[in-house]
Amino acid sequence: MKLKHLLFLLLAAATFSASAQSHKKKHTHSRHREATHASHSRRELAYDRPMPTGLPRPKLVIGLVVDQMRWDYLYRYFDRYEEGGFKRMLGEGFTCENTNIDYIPTVTAAGHTCIYTGSVPAIHGIAGNDFIVQATGKSMYCTDDSTVTGVGSTSKAGQMSPRNLLVTTVTDELRLATNFRSKVIGIALKDRGGILPAGHTANAAYWFDDASGNWISSTYYMNSLPAWVKNFNDQKIPEKYLKQDWNTLYPVATYLQSAPDNSAKYEGKFPGADAPTMPVKTSELYKGHLGMIRSTPFGNSMTLDIAKAAIQNEQLGKNTVTDFLAVSLSSTDYIGHQFGPNSVEIEDTYLRLDHDLATFFTYLDETLGKGNYSVFLTADHGAAHNPNFLKDHNIPAGTWDDAAAQKEMNAMLSDKYKVDNLVISMDNYQVNLNNIAIKKAGISADAIKLDCISYLQKQPAVQFAVDMQNANAVTIPVDLRSRIVNGYNAEHSGVIQVVLKPGYFSGHGATGTTHGTWAPYDTHIPLVFMGWGINHGSTTRQTHMTDIAATVASLLHIQAPDGCIGKTINDAIR
Numbered sequence: 001m002k003l004k005h006l007l008f009l010l011l012a013a014a015t016f017s018a019s020a021q022s023h024k025k026k027h028t029h030s031r032h033r034e035a036t037h038a039s040h041s042r043r044e045l046a047y048d049r050p051m052p053t054g055l056p057r058p059k060l061v062i063g064l065v066v067d068q069m070r071w072d073y074l075y076r077y078f079d080r081y082e083e084g085g086f087k088r089m090l091g092e093g094f095t096c097e098n099t100n101i102d103y104i105p106t107v108t109a110a111g112h113t114c115i116y117t118g119s120v121p122a123i124h125g126i127a128g129n130d131f132i133v134q135a136t137g138k139s140m141y142c143t144d145d146s147t148v149t150g151v152g153s154t155s156k157a158g159q160m161s162p163r164n165l166l167v168t169t170v171t172d173e174l175r176l177a178t179n180f181r182s183k184v185i186g187i188a189l190k191d192r193g194g195i196l197p198a199g200h201t202a203n204a205a206y207w208f209d210d211a212s213g214n215w216i217s218s219t220y221y222m223n224s225l226p227a228w229v230k231n232f233n234d235q236k237i238p239e240k241y242l243k244q245d246w247n248t249l250y251p252v253a254t255y256l257q258s259a260p261d262n263s264a265k266y267e268g269k270f271p272g273a274d275a276p277t278m279p280v281k282t283s284e285l286y287k288g289h290l291g292m293i294r295s296t297p298f299g300n301s302m303t304l305d306i307a308k309a310a311i312q313n314e315q316l317g318k319n320t321v322t323d324f325l326a327v328s329l330s331s332t333d334y335i336g337h338q339f340g341p342n343s344v345e346i347e348d349t350y351l352r353l354d355h356d357l358a359t360f361f362t363y364l365d366e367t368l369g370k371g372n373y374s375v376f377l378t379a380d381h382g383a384a385h386n387p388n389f390l391k392d393h394n395i396p397a398g399t400w401d402d403a404a405a406q407k408e409m410n411a412m413l414s415d416k417y418k419v420d421n422l423v424i425s426m427d428n429y430q431v432n433l434n435n436i437a438i439k440k441a442g443i444s445a446d447a448i449k450l451d452c453i454s455y456l457q458k459q460p461a462v463q464f465a466v467d468m469q470n471a472n473a474v475t476i477p478v479d480l481r482s483r484i485v486n487g488y489n490a491e492h493s494g495v496i497q498v499v500l501k502p503g504y505f506s507g508h509g510a511t512g513t514t515h516g517t518w519a520p521y522d523t524h525i526p527l528v529f530m531g532w533g534i535n536h537g538s539t540t541r542q543t544h545m546t547d548i549a550a551t552v553a554s555l556l557h558i559q560a561p562d563g564c565i566g567k568t569i570n571d572a573i574r
């Protein structure tokens with residue numbers, strides 16, 4: 001007892017003296033600061049210079065989301081990348097080699113939202129590209145907003161805003177932190193790829209309207225397009241690109257990382273084309289279908305063209321505070337869906353994107369000065385290999401017809417409960433029940449859930465069927481469970497999560513590919529930072545998609561978004 005007592009006293013004394021010392025140190029430190037500050041102000045008065053803000057920040061942050069970019073694409077085509085694109089990012093910047101998505105479903109809207117909010121569907125509400133509002137049973141597109149109208153378009157494509165997003169983005173937090181003096185602009189072919197990253201308080205978001213071939217916005221942001229956007233549209237850039245035809249950047253025989261370019265078994269054709277082969281005669285196929293540019297590498301080139309126009313005309317990075325440009329490159333996703341990861345088309349798309357990025361970074365160097373801006377590049381999700389291709393190489397894979405499963409479950413439930421259409425959607429690998437009909441008929445939703453789960457567990461492609469509200473009671477690997485819990489939003493998600501076997505995805509199309517599952521090909525994404533405030537290096541420790549917003553917030557000395565559950569990747573920032 002005595003010894004313990006003594007030890008305690010010794011410890012207390014040591015702590016006291018340490019804290020007194022640190023207090024003293026702090027005191028002298030702040031006095032020293034005051035002194036320099038005073039002499040600074042005197043000098044400033046003498047020379048009549050504005051007070052420096054003193055807080056170091058980059059002039060501009062550029063977020064680049066490459067839609068459907070698997071992590072391995074950084075290395076799959078590494079030998080053929082130029083010096084100034086992906087290789088420059090890896091060579092100068094900081095790469096987080098093991099960044100994972102911690103929820104399902106891994107789709108575009110949820111991905112872009114997670115990157116910019118550091119949050120997950122359970123909290124941020126964007127539970128899918130489309131989701132069922134459980135209270136009404138109605139399907140909702142993530143950025144649909146009937147209270148606004150298009151600007152630059154009269155079509156429904158303009159009726160978009162971030163109003164379904166329940167939390168702030170890191171771009172919102174930058175606006176709040178600088179009392180709205182920072183400019184924030186979102187740009188992507190896909191409305192959701194520009195709108196969700198730019199947040200609630202953005203100055204603008206622009207996206208592509210297939211009908212007119214114009215870049216448009218909505219009355220959420222503005223009442224008319226700025227002159228520079230009108231001018232950009234007047235240049236008819238989609239036509240200029242599409243008239244060139246899409247040929248491979250290099251001789252097709254040199255594309256060693258892809259299956260021979262005649263794989264009709266694995267690849268989808270363009271409407272009007274005879275076969276899924278290069279060159280794609282876009283000059284003939286585009287007439288009346290300007291939206292075709294989405295499914296060519298030209299879509300990414302045009303996106304970076306308008307990103308440059310935004311920087312130039314909005315004077316981004318020339319502000320007294322940090323500006324933020326959120327860019328998403330959507331064409332990689334459309335091309336991936338149509339042709340799959342083992343195609344000449346995807347290989348060529350990444351070689352062309354690499355070239356476009358190199359040109360873009362050179363433009364940023366010239367406009368803002370090398371080292372004055374910060375960039376991060378990541379992806380909203382990855383993609384599976386084509387199942388036929390995998391099966392041809394003896395790797396287990398396949399598709400699962402979720403529409404047929406819905407029909408069979410409804411027939412079974414209708415027999416038992418005498419109510420039709422009890423399963424209203426299988427979107428996002430989730431069973432969405434007809435809550436209104438269930439209530440009206442006075443039947444037990446729990447009983448229906450059990451019936452559905454027992455049906456689903458018998459399907460050969462299904463590995464697990466999990467009651468979302470009870471995921472913690474189910475015997476499944478912990479990584480799966482946490483992804484289900486993080487993805488479950490009570491207002492916007494179905495009640496049963498279907499987890500397919502690895503290599504399987506829903507649909508019955510034999511060509512191309514998709515994404516949405518927990519498997520590493522869907523959830524392992526690239527994450528590379530470069531430029532102002534970024535260390536050079538890499539880590540293979542596990543990092544998370546939710547860490548991106550937290551890290552950017554730390555870099556900028558601003559508050560993390562209000563639904564953020566990620567952690568700062570310390571080693572990435574100086």
Ligand SMILES: [Zn+2]
Nearest residue numbers: 068108333337
């Ligand atoms: Zn996709």
